[in-house]
Amino acid sequence: MPAILAKKLGMTQRFLEDGRVERVTVLEAGPCPVTAIRTHERDGYEAVQLAFGACREKKLTKAELGHLKKADASAHRHLVEFRDEAGELQVGETVTVEAFEAGQTVKVAGTSKGKGFQGTIKRHNFRRGPKSHGSHNVRAPGSIGASAWPARVMKGIRGPGQMGNKRVTQKGLEIVEIVSKDNLMLVRGSVPGPKGGTVEVRTDA
Structure with a gap:
């Protein structure tokens, strides 16, 4: 997939x-560099994490920069995981x-x-609702519930x-x-x- x-x-x-x-x-x-691989043994599910949107390093936190540098990837603004992709890709590859x-x-x-x-x-x-004959219910939603039962919306x-x-x-x-x-x-x-x-x-x- x-x-x-x-x-x-x-x-x-x-x-x-x-x-x-x-x-x-x-x-x-x-292009989207692969920045992480999730496995059943370590994470409980299989997925691949892709980065997108190159930006300046000053736009990211130190934790985000450290995560990207661990995967040899430059600064990217977005990180998204896709399920059922693990095994086909490896960290360091690029999806185009x-x-x-x-x-x-x-x-x-x-x-x-x-x-x-x-x-x-x-x-x-x-x-x-009708606009004529003195109607005041032109764009109002109207009745939203009965009074006796359930007596609430x-x-x-x-x-x-x-x-x-x-x-x-x-x-x-x-x-x-x-x-x-x-x-x-x-x-x-x-x-x-x-x-x-x-x-x-x-x-x-």
């Missing part, structure tokens, strides 16, 4: 050889976009755009609140093109998060 960290650069379109137009998201994927190929199906996980505190119409697609009810800024995984995205020399991966469709956001790319298996 190949996996890599990437930065979302934005969306564009590509004209294919057969004349079709593909709407794609451009990801700058890797060449681990993937056009036509593969991948899933991309990231933090969605935060939209702040929103009402039920925007957040849950509720319908609005049940857990899990859909209401106003924080929207977005959550981890989202988009599955079933197809790789349209790989540009190895520029570390670019072009994926059909949209992926979570804003431009410049960091995402995790895995094969959809």
Whole structure:
């Protein structure tokens, strides 16, 4: 199960050889040095830790720098573990976009755009109330519980609140093109998060 960290650069379109137009998201994927290997014997699970986002050493703590130098890796901002990857990679190796190929199906996980505190119409697609005849229930959520029983608001009810800024995984995205020399991966469709956001790319298996 190949996996890599990437930065979302934005969306564009590509004209294919057969004349079709593909709407794609451009990801700058890797290179990601392997900074740690987790094993069943020592850690209780198998995983590989990848680093991404080269930065200056002054941006990291001494503990983070020490961990990276132990793996002979330069300063990187993000460290992420991927399960079921141990055994295929070793500390000191580097994962690049060449681990993937056009036509593969991948899933991309990231933090969605935060939209702040929103009402039920925007957040849950509720319908609005009537606007005429003196109605005061235009965008209000309406009744949220009975009085006699249960005499309280049940857990899990859909209401106003924080929207977005959550981890989202988009599955079933197809790789349209790989540009190895520029570390670019072009994926059909949209992926979570804003431009410049960091995402995790895995094969959809």
